[in-house]
Amino acid sequence: MAFWNEIGNRLAYLFRRSRFDREFEEETRFHIQVRADELQQAGLAGADALRQARREFGSTLRSREEARSAWQMRWLEDLGSDLRYAARALRRNRALTLAAVGSLALGIGANTTIFSVAREALFSEPTCRDARSLVQISVGGNSWIPMSQVRFLEDAHAFDGVAGMNIQLVVNWRDGNRSYRLAGTRVTGNFFELVGIPVAMGRPIERGESDVAVITHGFWTRHLGGDPNVVGRTLALDGKPYTIVGVLPRDHRMLAGFGFTPDLYLTKDPIEVMLYARLPRGMTRQAAYTRLQPICREMDRVYPDVNRKWAKEVRLSAVGGVERLQEGGQEAIPLAAFFVMLVVVTAIVVLIACANVSSLLLARAFTRSREFAIRMSLGGSRGRLVRQLLAESLLLALLGTGAGLLLNLWLTRLLSGVHIPTPLPIELLIQPDRMLLAYSVALTFMVTLATGLVPALKGTRAGIGGALKEGGRETGAAGYTLRNALVVGQLAVSILLLSAGLLFLRNLMYATSFNAGFDTSHTVVSTFQTVWGTYTPREFAGLVDTALERLRALPSVEAASPASAVPLNPFLAFSRPGGQFRPDAGSRTVRVQYNFNAVGPDYFRIMGIPILQGRAFADSDRIGAPQVVILNESLARRLFGNTNPVGHILRFPNNRDARVVGIARNCKYVTLGEESAMALYEPHAQQNYAAFVHFFVRTRGAPETMVRQVDETLAGVDPAAAVETHSMNEIFTGALLPSRVGAAILGSMALFGLLLASIGLYGVLLYATQQRTREIGIRVALGATPGDVLTMVVGQSLRLVTVGMVIGVAVAAAAVRPLSMFLVPEVRPADPMNFVAVACALAVVAALATVAPTARALRVDPAVALRHE
């Protein structure tokens, strides 16, 4: 505290320096006058008394200097003049400054942007009142809690209330004569009040209300044209009118985090919810846990459940920050790892840029070493010189970070407008905040040291003797070695970046032209959702049949099939049932988990998945007919070993029996990264679906031309149903998104890094050639051929590149290994071909960087060179 007070006092002094002088003078005059009065009373004459008093006081000037120095912050004032001096030096070398600042800015811009995105996506605080007293409750190891248990917890009055939300609702919105699928979040009536969510317009949903909705800013602007009179309007949702009571502000961040943003919140009784509790003032989470535990044991008594114990794995977790990330579990960890990787990669680019700047400053420091030696011999302290040189890199770092932050603002603004149409849409709202500022300040500091410390220390070490002796050859040599080392480091790190970039590029290439085990080129997929409760399963099956008939009647449709899941779409994912299965209904049990899809007879033909043994489903496989299943190769081998399972009976965990009628070839189901995953198909007509189905349609021509026709046909089957139709290729975009983003960022960063490294190499070679102009001149005069000169320059380049390459490949071979978690199994990080390709790319760029310095060396004219000094 005292320290900061002192700094504050000193800073205040900076603004009243002239007043200080005036006041000091007045004060000393008073002092001397009083003393003189006293002496006069003791009997001295007036003039003598004054003289005597002055003598006693001594030098007022020295006293004032001493008093003033008590206030001064020497280093700050020095820093000011150092920065001014540095600014002059940088202005003189405009091209060099621009290159240094530009490369730093690009690296820092990329790095901070990824920092901002990661911070928003992973760690942002949700919009709510006092997030610290709000917790998410999980009981029985599950964060989804049935409503009866929610009411039980509510009645227990353990906290200042509990409220729930369910984010998994797709509602049909009928607007005019079209229906749309919306992402709705169902909430309990007290949700808005308990969480404390502000609205921009209207009011929140209130306790006891029904048939009302609060819409998000995005939905309001995208679908309702930003209508200012929207409050009070009704929306036909799932066939029922809902009144809009409020509009959320643009910066609303949902409790679920990760940038998830629904279209609207509505009152509709959920079956189960994610539960949030408001802790009473001052109650710690530990105390809350102790209070919750006996209530959960009581719940176990009231609602006994064989499958789960409520009191087991009771958890209270924060609604923001790292803890929510941990709650995110399976999906969140690779996401976080992905961001970490990107931050590291962009930080490496910043480092390469730093090496270039450092190398330039080093060269400059050595050309000035004579000046430094003179200053030191005249009594200048080395620390002062070091600080002056550091001021230059501080200025470069400040400019680079500043420009990088501008880039960050531009990029994050761009990214903030993106709306990713997942079932629960993702919208990131990235704003600069204090964390970004702190991060940038730390970055500036590090860049300053990384670029400036070595040149400043090495440049001033020469001492007085060495440097004053003719040009300081020795120090030149030392700097030369250092710059070589920097270039080698840059080349090595570029290899690392290039290897990572290449892996993602190959991943993308593989993924775009992938062989997922099925054909996507002529398929249109339509998602069809009716209003819940409109149909019984039997009626719905009839509806599906009608739809299939009408689709097949379309002129360029080859085949159509229903299916319950869409492969390779993380958002319309397969359900993954599992348990103890009994092949041949025998006593042997096999525990399996598999991807499940209920499909029509033509599904395998449409997708181009070969049936290897047995048959596909037939129209006769309906309800009432014997139950049949088709296994994929992996599941068949797991359950039946090497025997042909066709015709065998499979007993399900719930003792249902089904006959295996066919074996389908393996393909990809959930991610491109999976290898020989297990899958089981059942006939769609033997299921009890009542509202939701996908239609797969194989077209004769390009699928894109059929999208509209298929969409309209299905909309005609039930106008209240929400229909969404895309070509299969379009749907795969989601599966390819991570590899696209990875390839784009890593690829561009790798190329940028390579460019910077080649500039570094070029700079060092050129500098070496300049330094050795005289030497080359003498050699040529003594009979060296152009070939000898060539060997000299190219030899140096070759040595640097070789050393860099060897180190780089060794480091990269180890460092890229963990990347396999982001790649399809067919792209192996350890593949030696990667490194060969990368080394070749580097060699080509290095050769280009060597051309100009070599040409310069060859042009050296001995007559001119010998007069060089």
Place this chain on the structure above:
Amino acid sequence: MESNPIPELLPGTLYLLILRTLSGGPLHGYAIVKRIKDASRDGLRIEDGSLYPALNRMLVKGWLTSEWGVSENNRKARFYKLTPEGRKQLDQEAGEFDRLVRAIQLVMRTA
């Protein structure tokens, strides 16, 4: 006089003396010097030239505040006043000083 010169201040005691002198109430620079001189029965004399730098250092540290006022003989003078931090500092330094003196005396008597 020559055989018994005014002893030099122990290092660091100047602050302590000023703090103690001001603990009775605000004073201007000259009054501080005079008060110390009188209280020590001429045993201690603060150099005029080192008084003001010391006062300024104490202002920086926040132990004192200063204010312009009118002196006893109707002249404009700068008065220094102890802040709460200054009072804390006085308590602490006075305690330390007491312990130091007692320790030195112990050594002088017994060793």
